[in-house]
Amino acid sequence: MTHVDHEEFAWRWAEAIVGTSYVPIERRVLASRLLGLTHQLVEAALAVEFDPSVGRQVGVDMVAAHFTGTETLRETLALIAEELPGLLDSAPPGVDAAGRVAQLVASMAAGYAGALRERSLDEQDAIYRAGLRARRQAEQALAASEAKFRAMFTEAAIGIAIADLEGNITDANSAMQRMFGYTYDEFTQLNILSAMVHPEDAASVWETYEELIRGKRDHFRMEKRYYRSDGGEIWTHLSVSLVRDEAGAPAYQVALLEDISERRRLQNKLEYQAYHDPLTALANRQMVTERLGQIFAGPAGHRRVGLCFLDLDGFKVVNDSLGHDAGDQLLKTVASRLTRCCSAGQLVARMGGDEFVIVVEDTAGAADMAALADKVLAAMAEPIRVGDHELNVTTSIGVVELAVADTNPEDLLQAADITMYRAKRDGKARYVMYDRNRNEREVARFTLSATMLAAVERGEFFLEYQPLVGLADRVLRGVEALVRWRHPTFGVLGPERFIDLAAESGSIVQLGRWVLARACEQARAWHDAFGAAAPFVSVNLAPRQLHEPALVDDVAKILLDNRLDPSSLQLELTEQALMGDEAGPLTVLTKLHDLGVRIALDDFGTGYWNLPDLRRLPITELKLAGSFAVGLQSPSPLADQRIVAALVDVAHALGLTVTAEGIETPTQLERFRAVGCDTGQGALFAPPGAAEEIDALLRAASPLCDVSGESL
Ligand code: C2E
Ligand code: MG
Ligand code: MG
Numbered sequence: 001m002t003h004v005d006h007e008e009f010a011w012r013w014a015e016a017i018v019g020t021s022y023v024p025i026e027r028r029v030l031a032s033r034l035l036g037l038t039h040q041l042v043e044a045a046l047a048v049e050f051d052p053s054v055g056r057q058v059g060v061d062m063v064a065a066h067f068t069g070t071e072t073l074r075e076t077l078a079l080i081a082e083e084l085p086g087l088l089d090s091a092p093p094g095v096d097a098a099g100r101v102a103q104l105v106a107s108m109a110a111g112y113a114g115a116l117r118e119r120s121l122d123e124q125d126a127i128y129r130a131g132l133r134a135r136r137q138a139e140q141a142l143a144a145s146e147a148k149f150r151a152m153f154t155e156a157a158i159g160i161a162i163a164d165l166e167g168n169i170t171d172a173n174s175a176m177q178r179m180f181g182y183t184y185d186e187f188t189q190l191n192i193l194s195a196m197v198h199p200e201d202a203a204s205v206w207e208t209y210e211e212l213i214r215g216k217r218d219h220f221r222m223e224k225r226y227y228r229s230d231g232g233e234i235w236t237h238l239s240v241s242l243v244r245d246e247a248g249a250p251a252y253q254v255a256l257l258e259d260i261s262e263r264r265r266l267q268n269k270l271e272y273q274a275y276h277d278p279l280t281a282l283a284n285r286q287m288v289t290e291r292l293g294q295i296f297a298g299p300a301g302h303r304r305v306g307l308c309f310l311d312l313d314g315f316k317v318v319n320d321s322l323g324h325d326a327g328d329q330l331l332k333t334v335a336s337r338l339t340r341c342c343s344a345g346q347l348v349a350r351m352g353g354d355e356f357v358i359v360v361e362d363t364a365g366a367a368d369m370a371a372l373a374d375k376v377l378a379a380m381a382e383p384i385r386v387g388d389h390e391l392n393v394t395t396s397i398g399v400v401e402l403a404v405a406d407t408n409p410e411d412l413l414q415a416a417d418i419t420m421y422r423a424k425r426d427g428k429a430r431y432v433m434y435d436r437n438r439n440e441r442e443v444a445r446f447t448l449s450a451t452m453l454a455a456v457e458r459g460e461f462f463l464e465y466q467p468l469v470g471l472a473d474r475v476l477r478g479v480e481a482l483v484r485w486r487h488p489t490f491g492v493l494g495p496e497r498f499i500d501l502a503a504e505s506g507s508i509v510q511l512g513r514w515v516l517a518r519a520c521e522q523a524r525a526w527h528d529a530f531g532a533a534a535p536f537v538s539v540n541l542a543p544r545q546l547h548e549p550a551l552v553d554d555v556a557k558i559l560l561d562n563r564l565d566p567s568s569l570q571l572e573l574t575e576q577a578l579m580g581d582e583a584g585p586l587t588v589l590t591k592l593h594d595l596g597v598r599i600a601l602d603d604f605g606t607g608y609w610n611l612p613d614l615r616r617l618p619i620t621e622l623k624l625a626g627s628f629a630v631g632l633q634s635p636s637p638l639a640d641q642r643i644v645a646a647l648v649d650v651a652h653a654l655g656l657t658v659t660a661e662g663i664e665t666p667t668q669l670e671r672f673r674a675v676g677c678d679t680g681q682g683a684l685f686a687p688p689g690a691a692e693e694i695d696a697l698l699r700a701a702s703p704l705c706d707v708s709g710e711s712l
Contacts, residue, residue, distance in 0.1 A: 005087055006042065010035035016079050021069035037061060041080065042087050045100045055104035059111025063119055073112050081105050159236070159257035165213050165250055167192035179236070179259050181229035198225045198233075209240070215250040218242050223260065235264040279328055280335035283349035288357055291347050292409035295361055300405035306360040306369040308376065309398040309416035310338075313428040315354035318391060329386045330393065337379045341372065357416070366401040366433060373399050373431035394429035396420055401434070418442045448487075449501040456510050460486050463518055464688035467697065467704060468538060468659060471673040471680050474703035478536040478570060480681060481519040482688045483511070499542065508542045515539060517558050520569065522691050524562040530698045538570035538600060543577035546585035552592060559595075566596030572623065574602050586617075593618035600659070604647075611650055622651045626662025629682065632671040633664075645675040652676070669705065 014031035037058045044054035062068075062076070081101065088097035153160055159176035163169045172180075172187040182190070190196075197206075201224065208220045221239040228234055237258040245251040275287040283291075295305055312334065319327035331354065338348045338356055347359040358376075363369060376397060383390040398419030400412055407415070415434050422442070423432040455461065465479040485493040502508035519537045526534035545551055559566055571592060578585055593599050600621040601614075605628060614622075624647065631640030644660075651658045660672040663682030672680055685704045686693065697704065 006038050007031075007035060009083060009087060010038045012083065013038065013076065013079055016075040017067060017069070017072045020071035020075060021067045033065065038087075041084060041104055044104060045084065045088050045097055046091055046095070048092070050095075050100055050103075052100075052103040052107045053111075055107035056111030056114075058104075059108040059113070060115040062112055063115035068116055068119075073109065077105050077109060080108070159255075159259070161187070161255045161257070162252060163192055163255070164252050167194075167213075170252070176257065179228075179234060179257065180226065181232075186229070196226060198227065200225065212240060212242050212253065213250065215242065215244070223264075233261075234259055235261045277350040280332055280350050282335050282339070282356070283347055285349065285351050288347065288349045288351065288359060288413075289409065291359055292412065295359075296404060296409055300403070303361075303404040304363045304365070304401065305404050305407075305412065306363040306366075306372070306399070306401040307412055307416045308358040308360075308369065308373055308431070309351075309400075309413070309420040310356040310358070310376065310395050311420050311424070312354040313394045313396055313424070315393075318386075318393075322386065322389060326386045326389070330384055330391065333384045333386070334380070334393070334395075337382075338376065341375045341379050346372075357413075363401050366399075369399045369401040370431070370433065373397050377429070377431065396423035396428050397431035398423055399431050399433050414443070415439050418446060444490075445501055448490075448493075448498055449505045449507075452498065452502055452505065452507045453510060455485065455487070456507070456514055460488070461511065461514065462486060463515065463522070463691075465522070465537070465691055465694050466681060466688040467686045467694070468535070468679050468681050469685045469704045471660075471669065471677055474685075474705045476533075476535050476694075476697055476704060477679055478538050479694055480538040480572070480688075481515060481522075481540070483515050483540075503542050503544050506544070508544050509548055512542060512545045513554055516555065517561075520558045520562045520564055523564055523568050525691070526694070526698065527564070527568070529695070533698055533701065534568070535694070535698075536568045536570055536598065538572055538598075540602065541571050541573045541577065543574070543585070546573065546577050546588050547582075549584070549588065551588055552595070555592060555597065556595060559597075567598060570598035570600050570621070572600045572602040575604070575607050578617065590618045593620075603661070611647075614650070614654055614656070619656060621657045621659060622647070623659045623661055623681075624677070626682075629660060629662040629664065629668045629672075632668050637671060641671060641675060644672070644677070648676045666705075 011027075011031045013034045014027050018025075018027050018030055040054055040058060044051060062072070067076075084101045084104075085098050088101070091097040153171075153173050156173055156175055159179045160171075160173045161169055161176050162171040169187055169190045169192065172182070172184060177184060177187060180187070192209075205222060205224060208217070208222070211217045212220060219239065219241040221237070223235060224238045225233055225235050237260050238255060239257075240253055240255045242253055243251050275283060275290070277284045292305075295303075312330075315327065315330070318330055331350070334354075334356070335348070335350065338358065342348050342358060345361060347357075349357045349359070351357050358372065360369065360372065376395070380393060380395050383392050385391075398416045398421070400416045400419060402412065402415075418439055419432050419434045422438070423430050426432060462484055463481045464484060465481055467476050468478040468480060469475065470477050483495055483499075485498055487493050499508070502511050516539050519539045523534065523537045541551075555569070555571075559569060573589070578589070589599065598621060599619040600623050601617070601619050602623045603625040604622045606625040624644065628640065628644055631637060632644065634640065648658050657678040658676075659679040659681060660668075660677045661681050663669050663672065663680045663684045665684060668682075669680060669684055686697070
């Protein structure tokens with residue numbers, strides 16, 4: 001036996017097993033390790049005292065060195081059995097070397113197997129223990145997180161409930177219990193589909209819910225109302241999530257509910273206040289605007305809409321004479337009567353003051369609205385009891401019924417409003433149906449009326465002057481100031497377009513003051529330029545102006561400001577201004593007369609006239625209406641001529657001068673002159689014109705119309 005033999009054996013051994021186990025080791029290193037085991041085996045086989053357990057130890061060592069591949073042992077044992085005996089040449093005599101090798105092989109196998117078994121037991125044990133440890137940790141973590149979630153669940157301020165897919169509630173936290181007034185046990189008896197439905201839930205609520213249960217969506221949120229256990233109602237902000245199992249199939253549902261009843265209540269209250277009149281609890285103007293907005297929002301199609309605009313007649317009198325409480329009482333009664341006249345879909349609203357509106361959707365024609373207006377008038381016919389008084393209250397109604405496509409909310413309301421005013425003018429206590437043509441005219445009138453005051457400020461008005469001429473000498477005595485409006489869109493408007501409007505709206509007071517001041521300034525200018533030849537200016541006064549006690553002071557001040565003698569000013573007023581029982585106008589007139597201002601009774605002969613009455617009037621002149629001039633022009637003027645002659649005589653007898661208006665022809669001029677008329681006015685002398693035209697006449701200083709009757 002040589003050492004070289006051992007090394008070679010170890011090398012062969014290494015070669016046999018090198019690929020059989022997982023130990024990553026170089027063959028050289030392996031061979032040197034196996035060389036040690038080879039020495040042991042050879043020594044054991046040659047020992048005097050044979051110990052087969054050396055083989056066992058070698059098996060154990062192999063396992064310890066991780067040579068445990070399935071082929072390793074087989075290759076090893078085969079090599080040892082076959083080749084080891086070759087190393088045992090030096091066996092002492094009597095030693096059965098082959099037998100010893102066989103025993104070594106057997107015990108090696110046993111050692112190997114035993115070691116291998118022990119090692120896998122150890123490994124399993126380690127795995128098992130690690131598993132136990134991991135499970136314990138996982139359980140602890142789970143318990144901790146469950147506890148955390150449980151605490152969140154129970155303590156949450158927000159209501160949380162869990163239910164299965166059939167809707168059976170399986171858990172509900174304390175906030176949920178408080179919110180609904182159910183105990184935990186009661187809650188877990190409930191089913192969502194029976195207990196959580198509110199009759200006013202939109203269909204979409206439960207469609208969405210179905211989608212969630214069927215796994216078509218994973219959550220939804222909405223505001224939803226519920227009944228509490230005591231029957232009360234709560235509003236919640238609801239958010240529901242679907243929880244799926246590991247395979248992704250719907251497993252159960254979790255609902256979070258926040259009680260928003262308070263917020264809703266506040267919101268409702270604010271909304272209610274925003275859309276209702278506090279006195280009558282009717283809808284207000286805002287609501288009407290909204291409703292009309294909705295009606296006109298959709299496609300117009302053939303839809304029609306109707307509107308009644310009501311204004312109580314003489315409400316102000318009730319308020320002023322019986323007090324505001326009585327007025328309020330009256331409005332409330334009217335509100336409830338109107339409500340009774342209307343069906344559910346019709347909107348009754350108080351627009352403010354004593355104005356009400358009824359909006360009717362989807363009317364079939366004007367007849368619908370006429371019927372409604374009749375019903376309202378009938379309802380209002382009953383006297384209304386307020387305190388101890390039985391009041392007969394009537395109302396004026398403007399009724400509009402139009403195709404939605406033909407109008408818009410603003411125009412509809414305005415048309416109804418304007419139509420209501422026509423009902424007032426036509427005698428009140430009635431309804432008037434809207435008439436588009438008439439309406440357009442009135443809209444124009446309204447526009448003028450509404451913008452007039454601003455127009456005075458902006459200087460859109462101006463005056464023209466028309467000569468008042470002595471008929472005997474045809475010398476310029478005075479000029480009548482006639483107002484015009486240079487309107488930015490309508491052009492120059494004559495007084496017939498706006499004087500009545502100004503009188504209705506009251507702006508005649510401001511406009512009149514402006515005319516007076518402007519005319520007096522002009523009079524001053526003529527005085528400065530022409531001295532004694534300057535004409536007096538004659539200014540028209542509307543009846544309304546005579547009701548202003550300030551008029552006297554205004555006139556006095558304007559005269560003073562312009563350093564004018566009162567006789568340089570004439571004021572023209574019509575008989576109409578002095579009709580009626582009131583003493584005011586006459587008092588004002590007397591004061592003006594006492595100031596020394598000339599007073600002319602304009603358009604005399606057109607209305608109610610009463611000669612004896614003239615006696616008590618503080619006036620200086622009669623202006624005969626143009627109709628007399630027309631009469632005198634006729635082929636048989638005798639009767640007219642006599643009447644005019646008589647009038648002139650009476651006037652003169654009363655100390656009044658007489659002016660004839662509307663003289664257009666030399667014939668008229670001659671006939672008026674013949675009966676003694678003092679002055680004349682008309683196209684024959686000059687039409688109304690700018691102040692400069694009067695300047696020109698004054699500069700010419702010659703008669704205005706020669707004997708042949710031709711105007712200069
Ligand atoms: P009025 O006071 O009777 O004024 C005379 C009207 O007759 C003027 O009409 C004048 O242009 C017109 N006229 C003048 N010559 C002739 C003629 O030969 N033939 C005919 N057919 N008519 C003639 P105008 O300027 O349109 O004024 C109409 C009315 O408007 C005035 O009637 C007066 O009542 C009122 N008015 C004019 N300016 C004022 C004003 O400043 N204040 C007030 N309150 N009313 C005014
Ligand atoms: Mg006049
Ligand atoms: Mg006149």
